[in-house]
C-alpha cells in the first residue's frame with residue numbers, strides 16, 4: 001500500500017505507484033470539518049481524478065460532521081473505503097484528542113466506525129500506539145484493535161511523542177496486535193521503515209497481511225514491484241523502470257491530472273536512484 005502523504009499523494013503519485021506495484025493507495029489526511037464547509041483546498045485533497053484503488057483518509061472526531069459528509073458521499077470508480085487517521089503526531093491535534101490522541105478514545109472510535117458502516121462503506125484505521133509512552137504502556141492500541149469494529153488496522157509502531165527519525169519499535173508490537181486482531185476478526189498492516197524484501201518476508205511470516213510504505217516510495221515509486229519481485233510475490237517478475245523513466249511517467253500523469261505545482265516540485269526533489 002502507498003501511505004497517505006500530505007502534499008504528495010494526489011492522483012498522479014497514487015497512479016504512478018499503482019502502476020508499479022502498489023495494490024492500494026490513500027489520499028492525504030483531510031479534515032471532515034473542512035469538507036462539509038466546502039473549503040476548496042480541503043476538497044482538492046480528496047479529489048480523485050484517476051481510477052486507482054484508493055481509500056480516503058479522514059481526520060474525524062465529530063459524529064454529526066462525519067455523518068453529514070458520509071451520507072452525501074458519492075463513491076467513484078477507484079473508491080475502496082474510508083480510512084480514519086489515528087496516527088498524526090501533531091501536538092495540537094493530540095491535545096484535543098485527535099490523530100494519535102484518538103487511539104485511547106474507544107467509544108468515540110466505535111461511533112465513527114459505525115457511522116461509516118451504516119452507509120455500507122469499508123473502514124480502516126491508521127494508528128500509532130497511543131499519544132505518549134504512558135498510553136502505550138497501558139496498551140490502549142490493543143483495546144482499539146479489539147473493540148473499534150474497523151475492517152483492518154494499519155499499525156505504525158510508535159507513540160505520538162516519537163518523531164519520524166526515531167526507529168519504529170520491534171516486531172513484538174505487531175505480534176501483540178495480531179493477537180488482538182484475531183479477537184476482533186480483523187487484519188493488521190505494518191507501516192514504518194519498511195524498505196527491504198527481508199523485512200517484508202519477516203512480517204509475512206509473523207502473520208501481517210500487508211505493508212504500507214511512505215518515504216521510500218517518494219524516492220522510488222517502483223519500490224512496490226521491487227519488493228514484490230524480491231519477496232516472491234510477483235510471478236512473473238516485473239520490470240523495474242529507471243528513475244529517469246519514472247520521472248517521465250510522473251510528468252505525464254501530473255500534467256494529465258493537473259497536480260499542484262507544489263506536489264510536482266516536492267516529488268522531483270526526492271525521486272532518486
Ligand SMILES: Cc1cc2nc3c(=O)[nH]c(=O)nc-3n(C[C@H](O)[C@H](O)[C@H](O)COP(=O)(O)O)c2cc1C
Nearest residue numbers: 003004005006028029126156192193194213214215
Ligand atoms: C511528508 C509526510 C507526510 C505525511 N502525511 C501523512 C498523512 O497525511 N496521513 C497519515 O496518516 N500519515 C502521513 N504521514 C505518515 C506516513 O503515512 C507513514 O506513516 C510514515 O512516514 C511512516 O512510514 P515510512 O517509514 O514508510 O515513511 C506522512 C509522512 C510524511 C513523511
